Amino acid sequence: MAVYNGQEYIREQLESLKDQTYTEWRLVIRDDRSSDKTAEIVKKFSDEVEQEVIFKVNEKPSGSAKNNFALLINDAKESDYVMFCDQDDIWKKDKIEITFNKMKQAEERYGRDFPLLVHGDVEVIDENGNINADSMFEMSHINADSKLPQILIQNHVTGCTMMCNKKLIAGISEYASSEYIIMHDYLAALYASVFGKIEVIKKPLLSYRQHSGNSVGAKNNNNPVYLLKRLANGRKSYKEAMETSRNQVKFFVEIYRKELAAEKYCEEYELMSGYASLGSRAKLYRIMFYKKNHIWKNGTIRKIMQVIWG
Structure with missing residues (x-):
């Protein structure tokens, strides 16, 4: 989880992690030098859960969500599986379970020593948690089954829904912070579409909060x-x-x-x-x-x- 001044919404996100039906997870957080009460909220959460919570504060501000996630990718490159978490969303209770099951199915089909990416849809909510759209795939007219030609010009993978296996993370970890990379999820999608496989879950895995502070927002491309x-x-x-x-x-x-x-x-x-x-x-x-x-x-x-x- 990449965080920066997240005190307004982060508790809801953390609670949604605590409520997951799949419980064998570890949370790694990088704080981009927040000036609010984010650290206090995370510390309290850490004391409440059995799972390991690692809280890191960047030595100097990375300057963007992209750079902060790039640091996290390097933190997690020895992990078998990595999921990406925004500070202001709310995960569905079975998000990890559903995503991990899809990953295991992909591994049975292609093998573990193969770059694999699993992602899915989200519902879009406003600052107060009211649903604006049941599906971002539908709202943004996203072709979730896009192949490399379409991904070159338009990324269809939403980072906060992704699970990447170790082989994929190893392939992108060195380059995710490059000035030429638009976002870590875009690099992951390109890498998987060329050297591996992308699997799609066509149902909302989380509530994606749309507000003025989003680094990247959901857009209705036909609006x-x-x-x-x-x-x-x-x-x-x-x-x-x-x-x-x-x-x-x-x-x-x-x-x-x-x-x-x-x-x-x-x-x-x-x-x-x-x-x-x-x-x-x-x-x-x-x-x-x-x-x-x-x-x-x-x-x-x-x-x-x-x-x-x-």
Whole structure:
């Protein structure tokens, strides 16, 4: 769990961990130098539960949830399985049990020595716990079964629902804090889609709290207000986001070049290298590349923006 000034909601999240039907868990928390009562709340919780709770305070602020989670990934890289926890959500009582069962099924199918990622849906709640949406997959028009071509341009894996096995964590731990990585869950999704497998649980695993302090929020990609705002931000903002996406993929190809050189990954290498180079290509070439490789964002309006500005 990555925390920073989480006193308002963290107790509810911790209580939801205490109530889990699967009880053989260990909680590792990194505090990004909070100035509120977060540490006191965690200490009290630690005294109340039988499970091990490890509380670490960063020597200096990491500066972002992404960087704090990157530190946690390194903390947990010797663990057999890792789940990621936000400070302000509320887990369903059977979240760990359901996710772990799905992971075990994946291991039976593919083997333990294989990068595996399990993730699922969430319900979206407001600051007071009222449900805004029963499914973020539906609200954000997410294709939960997206493959690598779609993941290149749009991540569909929500980090707070993920379970990663040891093989996957070992593959990404060194690079999760890089400036070119958009978020740890995005790197995990890319790595699993290339070198491993992604399994989806198509039901809400937690209540995802949407409020003004979210680092990353749930978005309705077909909401007219959201789309008008994106249009108002205009060409410059959209092209910057696309460039960030391409730079992430370029970085991925560079750091995993040795693995991608294997013959069985030649299609993935060609696809990712082509996508990473699109910034230097003419618009018509980019459009034809998207079409040929089925690389499209979700939603009609977003596809139109991709054609015009992408």
